[in-house]
Amino acid sequence: MPTPTDPHSTHPVIEFRDVEKHFGDKTVLKDLNFSVERGERVTLIGPSGSGKTTILRLVMTLEELSAGYIYIDGQPLAYEQRNGKRMPVSSREQKKIRTRIGMVFQQFNLFPNMTVMQNITEAPIHVLGKSKDEATARARELLEQVGVPDKADAHPTQLSGGQQQRVAIARALAMDPEILLLDEVTSALDPEVVGDVLQVLRDVAENTNVTMLIVTHEMSFARDVSHRVMMFDGGKVVESNDPETIFTNPSNERTRQFLSAVL
Numbered sequence: 731m732p733t734p735t736d737p738h739s740t741h742p743v744i745e746f747r748d749v750e751k752h753f754g755d756k757t758v759l760k761d762l763n764f765s766v767e768r769g770e771r772v773t774l775i776g777p778s779g780s781g782k783t784t785i786l787r788l789v790m791t792l793e794e795l796s797a798g799y800i801y802i803d804g805q806p807l808a809y810e811q812r813n814g815k816r817m818p819v820s821s822r823e824q825k826k827i828r829t830r831i832g833m834v835f836q837q838f839n840l841f842p843n844m845t846v847m848q849n850i851t852e853a854p855i856h857v858l859g860k861s862k863d864e865a866t867a868r869a870r871e872l873l874e875q876v877g878v879p880d881k882a883d884a885h886p887t888q889l890s891g892g893q894q895q896r897v898a899i900a901r902a903l904a905m906d907p908e909i910l911l912l913d914e915v916t917s918a919l920d921p922e923v924v925g926d927v928l929q930v931l932r933d934v935a936e937n938t939n940v941t942m943l944i945v946t947h948e949m950s951f952a953r954d955v956s957h958r959v960m961m962f963d964g965g966k967v968v969e970s971n972d973p974e975t976i977f978t979n980p981s982n983e984r985t986r987q988f989l990s991a992v993l
């Protein structure tokens with residue numbers, strides 16, 4: 731089997747196979763099958779409550795997978811088939827895979843008791859084993875890249891929402907992730923800074939080959955950065971196509987209705 735970081739791997743970077751997710755009696759995802767190829771940027775759209783955020787949280791192993799399998803580069807993430815049975819993947823193995831996945835959240839989720847620099851260098855030092863000097867140098871580059879080069883010593887509470895989100899993007903990128911998950915990253919921001927934060931992400935999309943799975947209500951951003959858009963409804967993919975087709979000529983009635991409500 732190819733190694734996880736093998737750029738010549740023929741596996742999809744993310745594969746959902748027969749995935750189900752229940753919260754108590756409520757079925758949020760059912761018979762969900764899709765895959766994302768290396769370097770592909772895929773945006774999930776659909777009505778609120780259709781399960782989009784749950785999908786990202788499953789990839790980040792922040793939610794328990796009720797049934798089915800998720801593979802990252804062909805490696806089982808949470809459960810695998812062993813001797814014909816569905817068995818959990820060891821937590822050590824899960825953690826190893828998770829280091830290759832970065833996530834940016836709606837509410838930033840920075841560590842409030844740490845400086846910006848500590849927020850960004852914590853995982854590279856303690857998880858990847860980078861030296862403090864190396865991690866700090868990379869963090870400075872990233873702070874420059876996301877447009878807050880002078881905030882290294884600030885604490886999150888001293889920053890505006892837009893600045894916090896820039897730091898959160900830098901923190902995710904500091905792990906050199908193969909996969910970047912963006913969960914409604916501008917929904918909690920003041921409208922006047924949304925465009926700037928999206929520009930940072932447009933630059934990331936343009937200048938890296940990181941695979942992205944994106945949940946956003948910003949349709950023009952989705953249209954510009956995505957290779958593919960998947961429309962969800964009732965926990966299922968009802969349409970998956972290139973953004974041009976989805977936004978100008980959707981084939982599914984639900985997609986048409988959804989877009990006419992949000993555009």
Ligand code: ADP
Pocket residue numbers: 753758776777778779780781782783784785945
């Ligand atoms: P979307 O991102 O498309 O708005 P979500 O994935 O956030 O949808 O939520 C899908 C459904 O799952 C919603 O009905 C939501 O209320 C429910 N849900 C999400 N997280 C939980 C949870 N921790 N406990 C119970 N229900 C949840």
